Amino acid sequence: MLGVQKVSSAPDRIIAAPETGQLSEADRDFVVKVRAAGLWEHSVGLMALQKSTTKAIRTAGQQLVADDASLDAACRRTAGQLGITLPDQPSPQQQGFVSRLNADSPERFGTDMATTVRAVDGQLLMTIASVRSTTKNSLIRALAAEANDTVLDHITVVEKTGLVDFDQAVFQETSPPSLPAHDLTPPPPAAGQPQVTLTPPAGSTVSPRPTVE
Structure with missing residues (x-):
């Protein structure tokens, strides 16, 4: 079941x-969104480190990397089961976030990183709430619960x-999408390549989040 297209x-x-309950296109798209969010935020967290x-941004970066690694494991497990x-x-839009932040000066990076993560995660939080309240699949409900805690x-x-x-964050969060669907859709994985996994930072002091059953 290919889960990289935009929902129709x-x-x-x-x-x-499946036995865990009916799966909708919105459910499938949600799993992909969680995966894609972790891929770009994990990169930005490593960049912050x-x-x-500033210590505050490095602390935020460590939190992003550790949490995204944990949530990604749950997301990959759910995707495999479904x-x-x-x-x-x-x-491509998320890759653009990473490229822009990578080009920032160290002084500018903190504000841009904090504002971008706040805006994008604000949008994701609304998606999580919608999926959690409408899905009929228990695995999607569990993933939504874990994603909700992580994003908060x-x-x-x-x-x-x-x-x-x-x-700026609220403006980005509430503005309707102005990009074509292609820019909002993650590309399909390369055939024959091992799946990318996200790992916590070395020496992380962030406690892993308990798995939601």
Whole structure:
């Protein structure tokens, strides 16, 4: 079951009926979104550990890397149980976030990183709530619960840096998409290549999140 396309105009359409409950197109798309979010945020978290000049941003980076590694493991496990193919790269838009932040000066990086994560995770939080309230599949409910906790943690830790530009974050979060579907869709994985896995930072002091059963 290929899970890298954007959901069609029929997100409620049932595409599978496993023992864990009916699976809709929106459910499948959600698993892909969680995977893609982890792929770009994990990269940015590692960047924060290497690039930032402030302790608060490095702390946020460590939280992102550790949490995204844990959530990614749950996402890959759920996808495997449901037969959903996951991408190994984030969407072109998300790759753009990474490239822009990589080009920032160390002084500018903190504000841009905190604001971007706050805006994108704010959007993801709304998606999680929608999927959690409508899905009929127990595995999707469990993944949504874990994703909800992770995203709230990320929003909180970047807000604690004091560097979030809230006007810009809310504008990005609430503006309708202006990019074509191609830019919002992760590319399919390369055939024959091992699946990309996300790992916690070396010497991480962030406790792994308990797995939601």
